[in-house]
Amino acid sequence: MKRKCLSSLPVGLLAALFIMVLAASALAADFPSRPFEVIAPGGAGGGWDTTARLTAKVLGETGLITQPMPVINKPGGGGGVGLAYMQKKKGDPYSLIVYSPPLLLINLTGQTKLSFRDVTPLAMLINDFGAFAVPKDSPYQTIGDVMEALKKDPKSVKTGGNSSFGSMDHIQFLQAAKAAGVENIKDIPYIAFQEGPMAALMGGHIDLLSTGMAETVGPLEAGEIRVLALTSPERVDAGVLGQVPTLKESGIDTAFINWRGFFGAPGLGEAEKAHLVEAMQKMTETAEWDDVCAKNGWTKAFMGADDFAAFLAKTEGEYKDLLTEIGLYKAQ
Template sequence: MSLKKKILSGLLAVSLIGTTILTGCSTKDANSGNTAKASENDNYPKKAMEFIAPGGAGGGWDLTIRTVSKVLQDTKLSPVPTPVTNRPGGGGSVNLAYMQEKKGSDNIISVYSSPLLLTNLNGTTELSYKDTTPLARLIADYAVFVVRSDSKYKTINDVIDALKKDPKSVKIGGASSVGSMDHIQFLMIAKAAGITNLKDIDYISFQEGVNSQLLGGHIDVLSTGLSEVTGLIESGDMRALAQTADHRVGTGVLAEIPTCKEQGIDGTFVNWRGLFGPPEMPEYAVKFWAETIDKMVQTPEWKKACERNGWDNAYQKADEFTVFLEEVNKGYEEILSEIGMLKK
């Protein structure tokens, strides 16, 4: 072999060896990256979660997410802390906007209920349940209509009769915005009771301190959730006129509250509550929390909390919950359209 050929052959061999080494390193590096990524997912969660109540302290969302957090800690189902943050405003739309900023995050879970759909349909926000990651439906809570203990209204029919004579004669209040849950749940019962001029009924929205507005005499009737005024009913500061389930719920004083149906009004309202992650929550996080929540709802601690708060078990896994949200959204759309509040 000539000297020239020997040199070319040697250069080719060196080149092939270098390529092999580089390729091997690249493959090794890539595999290391995949292993690290898989390991990271396997160890999830490693840092504290942010559990969010989209309303103020003491409300239904606050009670629900704090109960979830406590049960997860008490049962040691969560390997990390689950502190609760309150992000009130806009019937939950302020927090919904915040969740968009955390798109793809794996450490945020928020509780929501009917206003997640209603605030979109009534034009409060362009965002909807489709801008979240549904994780699970947990419970069914019910509306209750309460008055001060010294109120002249003794039954829900006393209120209905007064409204039929003069729709401006009774001031209804709630914590949700106009066209959202506390408003809609009262209008649904009023409609079922035969009131036709629903638009003329005065509804006043209070973002905070709604209980004190009733106790202070600024409104006549408070439309709210059963769990949100249990203590005030038990203390005798408030008197419950009716609740919106189709059956008696809870224990103690809650079980003594008559349904609207018992009083001749053929109407119900169910306030479901569920858990949601931010949009595009990573699949490993969705899987972990779906499995953890599934275990949680079977614990004695969770069942006792539901009984104590008058909550019905309405657990649905993510897939079922998503279908449920689509169906309920259509129903709310029809109601808002009927009373002229649909903005979509």
Template sequence: MNMKLKSVMIGAAIASVAAMPLSSAVAKDYPPRTLSFVAPSGAGGGWDLTIRTVAKTLKDTGLVESNMPVTNRPGGGGAVNLAYMQTQKGKANMISVYSPPILLTNLTGASKYSYEDTTPLARLITDYAAFVVSKDSKYTSIKQIMDALKNDPKSVKIGGTSSAGSMDHIQFLMVAKAAGVPKLNQIDYISFQDGGAVAQVLGGHVDLISTGLGDVVSLVKSGNLRALAQTADKRIGEGVIAEIPTVKEQGIDATFENWRGLFGPKDMPAYAVTYWNKTLKDMVETPEWAEARHRNGWDDAYQSGEEFTKFLAKTNEQYKEILSEIFSK
């Protein structure tokens, strides 16, 4: 081959690569060898359980071969990690789990960032709130708790793993409001974001924990905690879990869904968004994921990224109305 022809061919090849869209050129190398999965909470909570279950299922099913270490980045009811995500704009290798606090921390002023400062990838599951006490507690029903609060809003100390004004706090106040408890802003709520809420209720330092049912399933099954109520519109689970009465059964007209989904940084590249939409859709259809949902008492609530974004916008408005009602007095 003469030098002139070779030069022309090399030039054409370079021009072809240069003309190739950047996303196409990078997409074939995605995902990278290591992905960064993040739980914006301490170990052992609902976010931690969800993201670790996702990583294990993706690995076990062979859907993703990359390393998927999970980092815990607690603080501010998820606000600390949400702020960190702003430093990762446009990047493709970070996946974080969130639930209602990604909306609530913004609506209550705890964070200036919200779901609009991320890339929603998929809603995966719905858990429900659970209100649990120690096995030796004098309280045996959620109605007894509400009656005590009606007489004295300081008589029951409530603990949770989210920050004040965020999910564990709000879900309890929603039920209290529906039960007719006055002076909601006087109820003592103590946040244990380090995951120490269970130890606090077992030690008698708080009377009740407001949490996600999936977070305390094993402790309820073991008998160390007693669940007074859960917030689905029906009985759920099996065995001891199926014995937990709903709030509505106890004469309080309230429900609460603790949905959980995955988010990438804002402006996540289109090739990564496309990859995760397909991969997560495939994951939720596997028997491994079905078994994990069954084991943790999660209901299927899958939505693609586009559907999830619409859901978030609608839910954000609903939460805004709820907060306005609760804190209007």
């Protein structure tokens, strides 16, 4: 049937189709043949920037990508500026961007109509986790103590973080509170600090800080704070944080993963997509990547394109439920 249909096409059209197929095959075989553009949708020195630069460095050092991979910072809108920029790169296999949970949250909270479906998921590379800290003289000895106080009065514990209301630091604590059986989680006070949330904690301006693990290490070693729990699925093997229980160990059956991964432009070709995913998978198996992860306290967590896309859809649903409960779900 297919042969009959093709044979009925004009010779000129058949020739054009044949040339297009050959051109696509040549592009795939020659890929990559020019420098990439790697977008970090945040400022220099942040998590996205660090992940982008170190990934590009290891891919180059190991010869898995033979073309330059310069990193360009496009901060703004919680990652929304970078996401909008990628829409101009449709089908371009040389444009890559790194993201983490805010990619989902900025869409769910109505900050942008764009979502992870408007880029091409390539690979999750690492997991990082959150931490819940209190001042050294806090009356709360365990995360369970905090949750019991919130069950009695959800306004009794003033929390804070570096991310905005409804973003990562806020959501990871609400997820823990909900799993612990706290009702009316929308009433839990949360203050977003653009900078200096640790100083606010130690100065007594908040009762509990929800933050990333790495931010707690120095103050914890200095004895200035106590970390009550980590959001990791299993206890971490990382210095002083190795002594901190997980939420699950504390009787709260949940975990919050600060994943980071790479995305291609929308409409990325399958051959180029497969090439990039394979390069990133091989990278995660190198000693160079092991060293990078160890130095940064990252957990290796490679996930290929299809599994990554499924993970994003599932996680999006979980975030949606939380944001709906606190009145912040505004996706269109």
